[in-house]
Every structure is written in C-alpha cells, then in structure tokens.
Amino acid sequence: MRADAARNRTRLLEAAARLVAERGAECLTMEAVAAAASVGKGTVFRRFGDRTGLIMALLDRSERLYQESFLSGPPPLGPGAPPVRRLEAFGVATLRHLAAHRELLLTAEPEACRRLDFAPRHARIAHVTALLREAGVDGDTELLAEALVSYLDVALLHHLTERRGMSLDRLEAGWHDLVARVTRD
Amino acid sequence: MRADAARNRTRLLEAAARLVAERGAECLTMEAVAAAASVGKGTVFRRFGDRTGLIMALLDRSERLYQESFLSGPPPLGPGAPPVRRLEAFGVATLRHLAAHRELLLTAEPEACRRLDFAPRHARIAHVTALLREAGVDGDTELLAEALVSYLDVALLHHLTERRGMSLDRLEAGWHDLVARVTRD
Numbered sequence: 001m002r003a004d005a006a007r008n009r010t011r012l013l014e015a016a017a018r019l020v021a022e023r024g025a026e027c028l029t030m031e032a033v034a035a036a037a038s039v040g041k042g043t044v045f046r047r048f049g050d051r052t053g054l055i056m057a058l059l060d061r062s063e064r065l066y067q068e069s070f071l072s073g074p075p076p077l078g079p080g081a082p083p084v085r086r087l088e089a090f091g092v093a094t095l096r097h098l099a100a101h102r103e104l105l106l107t108a109e110p111e112a113c114r115r116l117d118f119a120p121r122h123a124r125i126a127h128v129t130a131l132l133r134e135a136g137v138d139g140d141t142e143l144l145a146e147a148l149v150s151y152l153d154v155a156l157l158h159h160l161t162e163r164r165g166m167s168l169d170r171l172e173a174g175w176h177d178l179v180a181r182v183t184r185d
Numbered sequence: 186m187r188a189d190a191a192r193n194r195t196r197l198l199e200a201a202a203r204l205v206a207e208r209g210a211e212c213l214t215m216e217a218v219a220a221a222a223s224v225g226k227g228t229v230f231r232r233f234g235d236r237t238g239l240i241m242a243l244l245d246r247s248e249r250l251y252q253e254s255f256l257s258g259p260p261p262l263g264p265g266a267p268p269v270r271r272l273e274a275f276g277v278a279t280l281r282h283l284a285a286h287r288e289l290l291l292t293a294e295p296e297a298c299r300r301l302d303f304a305p306r307h308a309r310i311a312h313v314t315a316l317l318r319e320a321g322v323d324g325d326t327e328l329l330a331e332a333l334v335s336y337l338d339v340a341l342l343h344h345l346t347e348r349r350g351m352s353l354d355r356l357e358a359g360w361h362d363l364v365a366r367v368t369r370d
Contacts, residue, residue, distance in 0.1 A: 052299065063305055070312055083320035084368050090312065091337060091360035098339040099346075099353055105339040109296050112340035114237065117348060120248055127255055127275065135268035143359035144366075146345065150335035152276060154283040154290040155297035160331065161284075163302060168284055174328035175276035181329075182366050183269050 009047055009057075012037050016058055025103035030054065052108040059101055066097045124149045135183050144182055151178060194232055194242075197222050201243055210288035215239065237293045244286055251282045309334045320368050329367055336363060 015037035020028055030051060034041040048054040056063075075081035076089040098105065106112055115121075128145040137144065150156075151174075160166045200222035205213055215236060219226040233239040241248075260266035261274040283290065291297055300306075313330040322329065335341075336359075345351045 067305070067308055083316040084364065087313065087316045087320070087333075087364050087368065088361055090316070091333070091364065092357050094309065094337045095342060095353065095356055095360065098337065098342050102339055102343055106343055109300060109340060111294050111296055113344070113348075115294060116340055116344040120252075123252055124279065128272065131268040131272045131275070135272070139362045139366075140355070140359050143345075143351075143356070144363065146341065147332065147336045147359070147363050148272075148276070150338065150341065151332045152279040152283065153335065154287055155294060155301055156331065156335060157280060157283050158287055158291055159298070159301040160328075163298075166328075168280065170325070171280055171328070172277050174325050174332070175280065176273055177324045178329065178332050178367075179269065179272050179276065181324075181369075182363075183272065184366075 008039075008043075012039070012044060012047060013057060016054060020058070020104065025107045028054070028104075028107060055104055055108045059104060062097070062101065066093065069093060121149065124152065132183070137183055148178065148182065151175065193224075193228075197224070197229060197232060198242060201239060205243070205289065210292045213239070213289075213292060240289055240293045244289060247282070247286065251278065254278060306334065309337065317368070322368055333363065333367065336360065 012033060016028060016033045019032055019036055023032075028051070030044045030048075031041055033054065034044045037044075044054070048057055070077050070086075070090050070093060072078055076085045077093055078086075081089070125142075125145050128148050129141050132141040132144055157168075157171065160171060161168060197218060201213060201218045204217055204221055208217075213236070215229045215233075216226055218239065219229045222229075229239070233242055255262050255271075255275050255278060257263055261270040262278055263271075266274070310327075310330050313333050314326050317326040317329055342353075342356065345356060346353060
C-alpha cells in the first residue's frame with residue numbers, strides 16, 4: 001500500500017517534470033499533470049493539495065541538496081570557513097538556486113510582478129537611490145536601494161508583527177540600524 | 186460628461202471606503218461595491234479594472250500625501266536635512282504608512298503570507314541569523330537576517346534581471362557589498 005502510494009507519487013512527479021521540460025512552467029496545471037499521467041484530476045489534488053504543493057514537491061530534491069550544501073557541505077558554503085565568507089557564499093548559492101528554478105517558483109506567486117513593478121515602489125527606489133548618492137555612498141546604489149526598500153514591504157511588516165510578534169518600534173529601530181550600516185564609511 | 190464621470194467615481198470610492206470601514210478589507214469585492222453603490226458590476230470593473238485597481242484608487246490620496254511628505258515636505262523627511270537623516274525618516278514614515286493601510290494593501294497580494302511563511306525561507310533566515318551571530322555582529326541579528334534574505338527573493342531576482350536588465354553577476358556583486366556593509370565593525 002505505502003509502496004504503491006510512493007510509486008504513484010513518483011509517477012505523477014515525473015509526468016509534471018516532463019510537462020515543464022516540454023511545455024514550460026506556465027503549462028503546469030493540475031489538469032495537465034492528471035492527463036499526462038492518465039489519472040483523474042482528483043488524484044493529483046489529493047496527492048499535492050494545490051498547484052503550489054505540486055511545485056514544492058517538484059523542487060523538493062533540489063531544495064534538499066541546496067540546504068545540505070550550506071548546512072553540511074564543503075566550505076566556504078558549509079562549516080569550516082569564517083562566518084562572513086560563508087554568508088557571502090550563501091547568498092551567491094541562493095541567487096543561483098533561485099535563478100535555476102525561477103520559472104517554476106514564480107508560477108507559485110502570480111502577483112509577484114505586480115508587487116515589484118508598482119508605481120509607489122518605483123518612487124521609493126528612486127528616492128532612496130538619490131539619498132544614497134547624495135550621502136556619498138559608493139558602490140551599487142541602485143542595488144543597495146533595492147535591498148533597503150525590500151525591508152519596507154507590507155507583507156514583511158505583517159509577517160514580522162503578526163506572525164513573529166515583533167513591535168513596529170522594533171522594526172523602526174531595525175531600519176535605523178540597517179541605514180547606519182549601509183551608509184557608514 | 187467629464188464631471189459626471191468624476192462624480193460617479195467619487196461615489197463608488199465612497200461606497201468602497203464605507204464597506205472597508207464597516208466590514209473590513211476582506212469584504213471589499215467588485216460585487217459588494219456595485220451593490221453598495223446601486224450600480225451594475227460592469228460599471229465598477231470599467232472604472233477600476235480589477236480589485237487591485239480599486240484598492241489603489243482607494244489609497245491614492247493617502248499615497249499622494251505620503252509621497253509629497255518625502256519629496257517636498259518639511260525636514261527631516263523632506264529636503265533640508267542631511268541625506269542619512271532623511272533616509273532614516275523615510276523608512277520610519279514608510280513603515281507607518283504601510284502599517285496604517287496594511288489590511289487593504291494585503292488584500293491585493295493574496296499569496297503574501299505563503300511567500301514569507303514558507304519552510305525554505307525559514308531555513309534561510311535561521312542560517313543567516315546564526316552566521317551573523319557567529320561573525321560577532323551586534324544589533325538585531327534577526328531583523329538584519331530578514332533584510333538580507335529579502336534581497337534573496339526569486340521575484341526580485343526576476344524583476345531585476347528581466348525587467349531592469351541587470352546581470353546575475355551584478356546581483357552577486359551587490360550581495361557581497363551588502364554583506365560587507367552589514368557585517369563590518
């Protein structure tokens with residue numbers, strides 16, 4: 001019984017991976033996976049919950065390898081290197097991991113483009129970039145502005161205050177600290 | 186004709202604001218606004234496009250006041266204060282602006298909670314927090330980790346590479362710079 005379930009799951013994931021490879025991530029629907037694996041739509045829903053669940057199952061192996069690489073892999077990503085070197089390697093590995101699975105990850109977040117390509121956000125980026133330049137910050141002020149403005153995100157604010165129990169005061173103090181670190185010589 | 190259109194728009198926005206005040210942002214649907222203003226659903230769609238368009242129209246006045254405050258208002262938010270002071274004030278004003286309109290802004294982004302309350306993201310936050318502590322960074326390492334991990338976001342990566350034409354190399358260099366600024370004494 002268990003072995004059967006695992007086999008079915010593998011078969012569905014193989015069909016899903018084939019679908020993505022042949023027709024692109026945007027064609028990955030529960031219906032298309034059901035059709036490709038010759039099972040009913042209900043089977044796919046029971047197994048993965050929804051489209052995001054299916055996507056996460058597809059990425060599970062790669063996500064595990066990526067996590068192992070920074071938790072227990074060779075340095076500088078894994079243990080053994082100084083922490084700042086590990087932090088540097090971690091960001092680079094994460095950016096590459098995200099880039100490799102970009103299409104699939106983005107299908108789980110249909111509002112993502114709107115969130116970033118959004119007039120008030122553009123105004124914030126322009127303002128922060130201008131202030132960083134005026135403050136004489138050298139380096140890539142556009143990217144530093146993106147990093148700073150990413151901290152000023154309504155979903156992050158909600159998550160930190162409601163889910164993690166942080167106060168708005170703490171978030172404001174965190175902003176002051178972040179600005180001081182980014183702008184000091 | 187123009188005056189009529191403006192009046193109708195105002196009437197719809199008033200009905201929508203009433204709806205939010207009385208029943209909460211989650212009850213703000215195109216249908217509910219149409220019913221509250223005694224017009225057809227099609228009228229609301231023609232006027233605002235979709236629910237996000239309606240939400241943005243509702244926030245338009247507040248967004249304009251907020252933008253004016255940092256572009257031309259009194260210092261330290263507006264011109265006249267040193268750039269780093271203005272940057273500090275800008276983040277605090279933005280966090281408060283977001284907190285004030287949190288419910289409404291979040292309804293435009295239904296996947297937001299999932300994006301942040303997501304196992305791989307928790308693993309990244311835990312890892313970065315641990316490395317910051319190991320590196321002897323003082324300050325609120327949890328919040329610094331949130332800021333750093335927000336830079337490692339697939340939607341941001343997509344936006345910067347596809348929409349803004351930046352290379353992955355540039356994003357990686359930006360990460361190195363950000364880590365250096367956050368961790369140096």
